[in-house]
Amino acid sequence: MTEIITRHEMPAQSAENRINNFDEVALGYTPSIAEAEAERCLNCKNAPCMKGCPVGVHIPDFIGKIKEGDMRGAAEILTGDNNLPAICGRVCPQENQCEKYCVRKVKLGGSVAIGNLERYTADWAMHNGIEAKHRESDERLRRMKAAIVGSGPASLSCAADLARAGANVTVFEALHKAGGVLVYGIPEFRLPKTVVQKEIDRVLALGVKIVTDVVVGKTLFIDELLEEFDCVFIGSGAGLPSFLGIKGENLNGVYSANEYLTRLNLMKAYENGAVTPVLRGKKVVVVGAGNVAMDSARTARRLGAEVRLAYRRSRAEMPARAEEIEHAEQEGIIFDLLVNPVEIIGENGYASAMRCVRMSLGEPDASGRRRPVEIDGSEFEIDCDEVIVALGTSPNPIIKNSMPRLETTNRGTIVADEYGRTSVERLYAGGDAITGAATVILAMGAGKRAAEAMLKDYIERK
């Protein structure tokens, strides 16, 4: 029997090194590692991996091309299916998607590292100038005009698919830079901004126009867009941060993860001489345990802080990707588990400590996770000079408030069917704006499905 070749892990900067810089942690496959990993793919006839991909990448096909040494072929397949592959190859939770269904997963040396191969292929495509291509499509679509609200992953994916089919697409972005959460939220060391920009450039090369500094619902209204365009897609995300609702939360030095990360990522406050300021605490506590909490903690670590992460449940319930949790731990983030903050204490207006209680896990709650219960008399304090609250986000109410006839849920999300059709004709939505905070790839899948519906509905109306 031949020896089973195990999965090739991604080479990465060592933890000691990377906590001193903002460079990307993952270093990427070399051609020989990529080819060796591609060889592991069994090219299953029914391609179970594909059912785990929200944007339907033809996974065995592009990996097959890598095996053959045909990188151009691999790049063309990948960029044909996925509008932002270099981003997905970096931030997708592949372990819960494509790689979850890989037949090698359990007994054959681990799932094929599809995400790593995607990153490798996408980077090759970028360096070798592989452009996204227009598709053969109905002549009438050349006259279709679509407006897209927001420029995050859902919007970019929708915009690119519409443009590939020949439609005229204008994207309206509220901030001064396109990319949404990809530029304000996800840190440089996980997703370099030059990579994001190159992916956006590829979307622009399809003829998509992006207008920044337009807050839809304030600068322009959806109804105006519906007058000027044949259809409108809302991909405005879930940008409104949740706070703890405890005493002391408005002290200086208490940030929402959104504010902290936006100052550092979008406004580049980590660079020397940056104009936008950010406090550089020496003892930072991050509250929460999702990917955004890990991003915040690891960013604070890179700014030189001792970082603790306070989470009211146990390690098993942490919502962040396993890889992010591991990376955070390697970088020296201290996990204070089963700990719940009850008050932030201040000195001269600045946070100086966090009062917490210890928790134990009781019966499962509505989410199926065991409900944390306070342990009586367990109060204690954590010394800190900065607190970053990463408890999730909900959709921004600006659009909802500016358009009362648009049906929304009591959580503030827009009501839409699986193709993104909302309660208003010719108006579509997708991504976090309809699901609440989720992942980049789910948002992209939603953008893609909505684009399909927008094209189909347009032709039907003609």
Place this chain on the structure above:
Amino acid sequence: MKNFEIVSKRRLAENVSEYEIYAPYVVRHCLAGQFVILRTDEDGERVPFTICDYSRELGTVRILVQEIGYTTLKLSRMEVGDALADFVGPLGNATDLSEFKSICLVGGGIGTAVIYPQAKQLRSERKSVDAIIGARNKDLLMYTEEMRAACDNLYLITDDGSNGKKGFVTDMLRELVNGGKKYDCVFAVGPLPMMKAVCALTEELGIRTVVSMNSMMVDGTGMCGCCRLTVGGRTRYACIDGPEFDGHEVDFDEAISRSRIYREQEQNHVCSIRG
């Protein structure tokens, strides 16, 4: 004309200038009380400014800028014909004083920029409008002619008595009310300590008071929470819930403390630009 081009620039007082910016998108729906966020250049920070006037015909928006920080100093070195990198808005909610009939506007420093469009608006609704403008000295008073034309009565007061009466806006307001003036609303805009003092006085006098909070912001659309403040015991965002609030409910001490978060860092930047 370039988007976000400076169409005119006028020095109003020491360290205060008025800029007219070409921003056809912003002007389409903007109303008195709303604000914009601008960046001077590609590496600039995002800073909010209240809209002080606008022309839908010309597509221009007017703001007043006091040179106190890095961005405002940088702006002061830009000239007519130069374009800002970004100018986004209108953000926040428009002022709504519709339930009031007799209003006293109180402006301190560049707060006058916020009460001026309000004066015009209220006047057009045929309401009774008085205004008090205060400043440290006569050189820092601004918009006096415009305000005089837009109000029933304008009262000037300076800390040193170099123009108008000597004292603070609160002294003037107390004097007017004691002299028999009846207001059902005070709309106060200016530095935080001034608004705090006005609110303390009007609480005593029993006059409803609206203030406009000029908190620091990053995105200005509810995304970051930088501008949060406590109003009536609840956390609110100046950007999407305000910028105007019931002054008697605002926790001014907290707002003052929050306004000083980056004082040290800001000082270093200002030094680097002043050279």
